Amino acid sequence: MYILVTGTAGFIGMHLSQKLLSLGYMVIGIDNLNEYYDITLKRNRLGILMENPNFHFENIDITDIDSVKKLFESFPFNKVIHLAAQAGVRYSIENPFAYLDSNVHGFLTILEACKDYKVSHLLYASSSSVYGNNKNKLSETEDANSPVSLYATTKRSNELMAYTYNHLYNIRTTGMRFFTVYGPWGRPDMAYYKFTKSIIEGLPIQLYNYGNLKRDFTYIDDIIKGIMLLFLHEQDINNKQPNEVYNIGNSRPYSLNYFINTLENVIGKRADRIELPMQLGDVVETYADISKIRDATGYKPKIELEVGLTNFVRWYVDYHKEK
Numbered sequence: 501m502y503i504l505v506t507g508t509a510g511f512i513g514m515h516l517s518q519k520l521l522s523l524g525y526m527v528i529g530i531d532n533l534n535e536y537y538d539i540t541l542k543r544n545r546l547g548i549l550m551e552n553p554n555f556h557f558e559n560i561d562i563t564d565i566d567s568v569k570k571l572f573e574s575f576p577f578n579k580v581i582h583l584a585a586q587a588g589v590r591y592s593i594e595n596p597f598a599y600l601d602s603n604v605h606g607f608l609t610i611l612e613a614c615k616d617y618k619v620s621h622l623l624y625a626s627s628s629s630v631y632g633n634n635k636n637k638l639s640e641t642e643d644a645n646s647p648v649s650l651y652a653t654t655k656r657s658n659e660l661m662a663y664t665y666n667h668l669y670n671i672r673t674t675g676m677r678f679f680t681v682y683g684p685w686g687r688p689d690m691a692y693y694k695f696t697k698s699i700i701e702g703l704p705i706q707l708y709n710y711g712n713l714k715r716d717f718t719y720i721d722d723i724i725k726g727i728m729l730l731f732l733h734e735q736d737i738n739n740k741q742p743n744e745v746y747n748i749g750n751s752r753p754y755s756l757n758y759f760i761n762t763l764e765n766v767i768g769k770r771a772d773r774i775e776l777p778m779q780l781g782d783v784v785e786t787y788a789d790i791s792k793i794r795d796a797t798g799y800k801p802k803i804e805l806e807v808g809l810t811n812f813v814r815w816y817v818d819y820h821k822e823k
């Protein structure tokens with residue numbers, strides 16, 4: 501089976517590709533290796549994947565429809581897992597055009613290719629940010645039409661575009677709303693990575709909204725488990741292919757202060773905390789209701805925060821020691 505993973509040099513893309521390869525799939529990974537964050541980290545992730553002969557990489561920008569179609573011409577993809585995107589809420593305030601390009605134009609290219617080459621199932625990354633500042637436990641039945649950042653707008657647009665392509669062309673589509681993913685090989689632009697770096701180097705850390713934020717931190721292995729369950733999930737398909745959206749989260753939100761206390765204990769060093777006001781585009785709290793994916797697939801996240809952070813810090817120290 502040929503599987504296309506877009507954004508394969510990214511944090512989630514690398515872990516997912518590794519999982520698929522371990523199960524014997526042929527994985528074709530694409531990425532444009534852009535410089536939004538340290539490109540060496542992306543290259544090192546790729547280096548690990550390249551060790552497996554069942555992995556093939558192409559440096560392709562998903563906004564380039566000709567290259568994308570050529571790729572679909574070359575490989576008979578059974579399923580596509582689309583993770584490539586311009587990520588990050590805060591950067592969408594600085595550089596909004598990057599989000600429209602990669603996340604909207606790029607997603608349209610993938611939809612067009614899936615339509616033209618009759619891909620049986622498209623799974624794509626959405627985000628908890630589509631819920632905006634909704635403070636409820638976030639279920640897929642909640643309203644998701646008040647995004648507070650352009651990043652969130654592009655992710656919600658993807659869900660609407662997937663709905664339309666499912667309706668028009670009967671493509672099976674599964675949107676995955678990830679909740680704050682952390683773990684080894686993670687993203688240096690994310691707060692937990694920056695906190696770790698600063699605490700280890702004895703530099704101050706910045707706590708937005710005076711530390712009064714809550715996040716449903718989800719360990720990478722639990723995210724990969726959720727993706728794989730949806731990837732393998734067989735649904736009753738008559739004539740109409742399903743179009744679904746699922747939360748993939750931990751369903752145990754922690755305050756930023758508790759998160760940092762845990763990180764301090766794992767590192768064995770106190771943080772110097774600077775409290776700042778709320779940042780534009782941020783949400784106050786995320787809390788995933790995971791009953792939909794649990795009822796459909798049996799999904800149950802397992803990794804406790806202490807364990808996940810210990811694994812992350814161990815990787816971080818080891819990875820940066822080699823530099």
Ligand SMILES: NC(=O)c1ccc[n+]([C@@H]2O[C@H](COP(=O)([O-])OP(=O)(O)OC[C@H]3O[C@@H](n4cnc5c(N)ncnc54)[C@H](O)[C@@H]3O)[C@@H](O)[C@H]2O)c1
Pocket residue numbers: 506507508509510511512513530531532533534542560561562563582583584585586587588601602606625626627628677678679680681682687
């Ligand atoms: N990490 C999280 O907490 C989180 C939470 C919610 C949603 N998501 C979504 O999950 C997906 C993966 O996230 P991640 O954390 O692995 O991010 P990441 O930035 O590490 O990975 C994304 C990859 O896509 C590539 N890419 C970006 N634009 C591209 C383009 N135009 N053409 C080809 N490749 C391109 C990047 O080079 C990068 O390697 C993204 O869609 C992201 O928005 C992530």
